[in-house]
Amino acid sequence: xxxxxxxxxxxxxQEAETVTLSCTYDTSENNYYLFWYKQPPSRQMILVIRQxxxxxxxxxxxxxxxxxxxxxxxxxxxxxDSQLGDTxxxxxxxxxxxxxxxxxLVFGKGTRLSVIA
Amino acid sequence: GAVVSQHPxxxxxxxxxxxxxxxxxxxxxxxxxxxYRQFPKQSLMLMATSNEGSKATYEQGVEKDKFLINHASLTxxxxxxxxxHPEDSSFYICSAGRxxxxxxxxxxxxxxxxxx
Numbered sequence: 181x182x183x184x185x186x187x188x189x190x191x192x193x194q195e196a197e198t199v200t201l202s203c204t205y206d207t208s209e210n211n212y213y214l215f216w217y218k219q220p221p222s223r224q225m226i227l228v229i230r231q232x233x234x235x236x237x238x239x240x241x242x243x244x245x246x247x248x249x250x251x252x253x254x255x256x257x258x259x260x261d262s263q264l265g266d267t268x269x270x271x272x273x274x275x276x277x278x279x280x281x282x283x284x285l286v287f288g289k290g291t292r293l294s295v296i297a
Numbered sequence: 298g299a300v301v302s303q304h305p306x307x308x309x310x311x312x313x314x315x316x317x318x319x320x321x322x323x324x325x326x327x328x329x330x331x332x333y334r335q336f337p338k339q340s341l342m343l344m345a346t347s348n349e350g351s352k353a354t355y356e357q358g359v360e361k362d363k364f365l366i367n368h369a370s371l372t373x374x375x376x377x378x379x380x381x382h383p384e385d386s387s388f389y390i391c392s393a394g395r396x397x398x399x400x401x402x403x404x405x406x407x408x409x410x411x412x413x
Contacts, residue, residue, distance in 0.1 A: 213400050223335075223388060225404035232400065271340060275400075282329040282394025285402060287340045 182207045182274050186288035193262045194296050200247075201257045201291050203272030209233075211277040214248065214255045215285070219269040228270070231255065233277070262295045269293075298324050301393050303405035310381055311413055318376045318408045320391030326371035327393035331402065332364075335388040344389075347374045381412040 183206045193199035205214070216228040231239045231248050238246050243263075247256045259266055272288040300323040310316050320330055329348050333341040345366050347353045353366035363385075365377040374393075378385055388409050392402040 222406070223390075224406050225341075225390065225392075227401070230400065275402075278399055280399070282331075282399055282402065284331050284343045284346055285341075285392070286343075289340045 182209070182212075182276070182286045184272050184274050184286055184288035186272050186291050188291045189289070190292045190294070192294040192296055193259075195262055195264060197262055198258060198260045199262055199293065201259075201270055201272075201293065203255045203257070203288055205253050205255065205272070205274050207253070207274065207276075209276050213275045213277060214246075215273040215275065216244070216246070216255075216257045217271045217273060217287075218266075219271060219290075220267075225271075229257065259293075264295050264297060267293060267295045299395065299403045300324055301327075301391065301403045301405040303389075303391055303408050305408060306406060307409045307411075309411045309413065312382055313380055315377055315379045316381055316410060318378070318389055318391075318410075320374045320376070320393070320405050322372045322393045322403070325393075325395050325403075327374070328371065328396050329394040330368060330374040331392045331394075332366060332374075332376050333390045333392070335390060335407075337388075341390060344376075378410065381410070383412045386410055386412045 212233045214231045218226045229241045243260045269290045271290045273285040276283040302321045304319045332344045345353045345355045347368040355361045368374040390407040391405045
């Protein structure tokens with residue numbers, strides 16, 4: 181079974197500063213996907229960034245980037261130039277890769293991020 | 298594209314009644330849908346996997362007779378909470394996967410269920 185661990189229940193950052201959210205996971209799978217999702221007060225799940233395990237290059241999406249360390253099973257999210265709208269709950273998630281068929285996501289417990297003006 | 302809707306967004310019901318929650322993929326065919334449950338200030342926990350035209354697969358500890366899931370078409374899955382009790386009060390979220398796009402899922406906006 182896969183597990184995802186987020187060890188920071190809450191974090192805060194000053195507006196325009198950089199913050200890193202931590203995530204580790206455990207799996208015996210060799211091929212899989214890792215995600216960071218944002219859940220604002222509306223509770224709509226929003227995909228922030230996705231990493232494919234077979235790709236060595238770290239994924240980036242504008243101000244969001246990851247540090248994917250496959251051997252260490254670590255997948256941290258860096259948010260640069262933090263904005264007030266980044267205030268939300270952030271979930272790290274794991275998904276097995278299959279050549280056919282969708283598989284469910286396994287979520288960490290989340291990190292509540294507050295961006296302070 | 299890839300929009301998923303849920304209805305209702307919020308429902309309040311009396312203890313002992315049944316409530317049906319719909320999850321629809323609006324602009325794609327969802328071969329698989331997933332139902333998650335989220336208690337306040339907690340993470341999402343998978344309840345069941347729903348494949349079109351077949352019986353749902355429930356996670357350990359989830360009562361299949363209490364949480365009835367039907368995936369009758371490629372765009373609709375329903376979750377019925379039968380004989381609801383206050384402890385069933387929670388936020389229920391569905392997600393949908395597309396054929397040949399196995400590296401992503403699309404989430405509905407969620408349904409808040411309050412059982413009095």
